[in-house]
Structures are given as C-alpha cells and as structure tokens.
C-alpha cells in the first residue's frame with residue numbers, strides 16, 4: 001500500500017474514469033472529421049472523390065496566394081551592370097528598400113551617400129551596408145525630409161563634398177501615420193514623401209545635370225492609383241478632413257506627377273527621371289498599420 005491511499009480510493013477513481021472514457025469515445029466518434037476519416041477507410045470507392053475535393057481546394061488556395069504574391073512583388077532586376085566611378089545619393093537608407101538598394105549599388109562599385117534622419121540607426125545601417133557589400137565607399141549624412149532646413153543642409157554638404165552626382169534615389173517614405181505636420185507646417189506624408197524630395201532634387205539638379213548621363217529615381221507606389229486621383233489643392237494639408245491612406249496615396253501621386261513634369265523639362269539634358277512602384281515588400285513601412293490591416297496585407301507580403 002502506498003502512503004496516503006485508502007483501499008476505496010483507487011477503485012472509485014477507476015470506475016469514474018472508465019465511465020468518462022466511454023462517454024468521451026462516443027462523442028469523439030461523432031466528430032465530423034472522425035466520421036469522414038472512418039468513412040474513407042471503410043468505403044474505398046468514395047475515397048478518391050472525397051480526397052479530391054479538399055486537395056483541389058488546398059491546391060487552388062496555394063495557387064491564388066502564390067499568384068497574388070508574384071503579382072504584388074512585381075518584377076526583379078537581373079542587371080549585372082557595374083557602377084564604378086558613379087556617385088549615388090539615396091534617402092532613407094537605414095532600413096527597408098533603401099538599405100537593400102544601398103547594399104546592391106555599393107556591390108556594383110558606386111560611391112554611396114545615405115541620407116538618414118536618425119543618426120544612431122544610420123550608423124548601424126552604414127556598418128551593415130559596408131560589411132554586406134564589402135565596400136567602404138559608403139557614407140552617412142543627416143537628412144530629415146520633414147524639415148526643409150535639414151534638406152538644405154544635406155544638399156549643401158553634398159554640393160560642397162561632391163564633384164559629381166550620377167544617381168539620386170528619392171526613396172524615404174512614411175505611410176499612414178496619425179495626423180502630424182512637418183517642421184514647416186505641411187501635412188507629414190505630403191511634406192516628407194513629396195515636398196522634401198522635391199526641394200532636394202531642385203537643390204541638387206545643377207550638379208546632376210553637370211554629371212550627365214545621370215538619373216533621378218522617385219520611389220512612388222501603386223497607391224497613386226488607389227486614392228481620389230487628384231491633388232487636394234483646396235486642402236493641401238488635409239486640415240479639414242484627414243484620412244491616413246488618402247494622404248499617403250496623395251503624396252505618391254505627387255511623386256508621379258513631379259516625375260512626369262521634371263522628365264519633360266529635362267528632355268535633351270541626358271538626365272533621365274523615372275518613378276517606380278517597388279512591389280509589395282515586407283519592411284518597417286507598416287509601422288503605423290493597425291493589427292487588422294497588418295493581417296490583411298500578409299497575402300501580398302509573405
């Protein structure tokens with residue numbers, strides 16, 4: 001006898017357990033998936049038809065998810081072109097698409113200048129860019145696109161230190177943030193994504209022209225087609241009615257319109273101006289998304 005166990009105890013417990021067990025088994029056998037498996041094992045003729053349905057649904061789901069992913073991620077660059085001797089400025093290079101682009105351009109031999117608003121994050125990113133690319137010809141400069149004063153200081157520093165600028169990539173961006181204004185009083189997404197880059201491009205344009213053939217790349221988004229499709233001249237800072245997604249689409253439309261107009265004005269100068277949608281990429285851009293929206297975009301960004 002074990003200490004603490006009465007003679008009646010174990011017998012009572014085993015009676016209770018066996019009753020529970022039988023009842024559980026009865027319930028368990030009525031579970032639809034158990035009935036389904038039992039049916040399939042005992043009726044081999046039905047087996048193939050019944051298997052075909054879930055398999056077809058599974059395969060169709062995977063095919064739709066994969067097709068969606070391929071559609072949203074867009075094209076891939078397979079160019080092996082070298083960029084030795086070229087100088088590139090890229091904004092927002094401390095994370096996401098900007099950082100990956102900086103690594104790729106440095107691997108191709110370009111001199112890179114990365115503009116970042118947060119120097120601590122910028123230093124860590126610079127170290128990573130240099131290590132991954134194997135190039136030490138990459139530099140960091142402070143740039144806050146939400147401050148026109150900071151944009152001017154950044155451009156001044158480039159104009160003083162560089163004798164050429166072959167590629168300007170206006171990449172930095174902010175998406176669907178709560179209502180905020182830039183230091184100069186513009187709605188944050190329009191001010192950062194468009195106005196900051198507009199001023200930067202204008203300040204560097206003479207150097208870019210002097211370095212031709214050269215190019216300006218404005219990272220926009222497919223989002224420019226999703227909003228109202230117009231520039232809100234009557235309420236440019238969304239003071240009357242702010243919706244975070246409409247303000248983002250608005251800023252991205254401004255990127256595209258700016259690109260089209262500038263490319264017209266630079267015709268014949270050997271400066272190419274393009275805007276692009278980079279595809280759906282999993283980055284920090286969704287930092288202001290609600291939990292619900294983050295789940296909703298998973299099929300496009302896995």
Ligand SMILES: NC(=O)c1ccc[n+]([C@@H]2O[C@H](COP(=O)([O-])OP(=O)(O)OC[C@H]3O[C@@H](n4cnc5c(N)ncnc54)[C@H](OP(=O)(O)O)[C@@H]3O)[C@@H](O)[C@H]2O)c1
Pocket residue numbers: 091092093094095096097098115116117118121143144145146147171172173174175192219220221222277278279280281282283284285286
């Ligand atoms: N990811 C996508 O699926 C997707 C799709 C379409 C278009 N895009 C566009 O791609 C570009 C890059 O986005 P991402 O996906 O790489 O996003 P991300 O990971 O959030 O990177 C955005 C970069 O912009 C910087 N930035 C934000 N506000 C700034 C400011 N005021 N001054 C200077 N830098 C600022 C960020 O710096 P901090 O780290 O300091 O915030 C960061 O380096 C954006 O223009 C975005 O609209 C992305």
